[in-house]
Amino acid sequence: MNHRLVIALPLAAVLALPALAQTTSSSQDQSQPAAAQQTQSTDSSAGNATGKAPLAAPSREGFWGRVNPFARKKYVQRQTEPIRDRVNELDELTAGNSKQIKDVDSRATAGIKLASDKANEADQHAVDAGNKATAAQQSAQQVTSRVQNVETVVSNIDQYKASNQTEIRFRPGQTVLSKNAKDALDQMATGVKGQRGYIFEVQGFSSGKGQTAITTSQKMAESVVRYLVLTHDIPVYRIYLVGMGNAPVASDDASQTKRINGGRVEISLLKNDLEQLSSNGAAPAMSNDQAQQPK
16 A cells, blocks of 8 residues: 555656646746737837837746647647747738839839830931931022022023024025925924023025115015914014125135125024023923013
């Protein structure tokens, strides 16, 4: 009997120790963390992301300390619950930070794209402005060239140059045009239709003396003018007629003159630079008959 009692007492003491240790640790868990949170909340709550005081440092609790081999499930849950709360808060903060980073990144990307589009649009406007400036410069150069051309033509408007010449012979006392004479006039007049800046110079010469020769040369020249006006619609103001009578005609040797026998008419087609101006598109818009008259 005494032997059994000796064995039972130590065994009871061993079984009572865990319960005592767990009770002591639970009371300490409730008192010490609360006191630690009150003393440290003012110093460290503002320095972390959650705004809460950090977890208290682990302390020795009861007989077994933090590692209690006989701890129950509720005890373990109560010890790990603050850690789980902080882990959940950390996950929430991480998710919020990730969302903010994505928002900032999307706004930055949109801003960069907008700036790039504006820069491309500005470049395009600059290219268009450069093209317009180049076109305007080319137009100005063309206008300047045309103005200079017009000035040159206007300054030389009364300077006529011989373009074509022909001579028609008449028998003594004859003033009617022959077929060969008409063919020569046709060839000369056909090339001036629709042109500007030309005149016909018609000079009649006749053998004989005095007023009779002048009258005869005048009639021969008038027959030529009449044919040009009626057959080829040459305006009268473009024809200059003169009866020279028996005036001497310059020969090939400028120092000598010669007189003619019978009658003859010299027709000269004279042109100035007005036709060249019209062909370049710078002539004033007017009809052929209203072009600047020769002076």
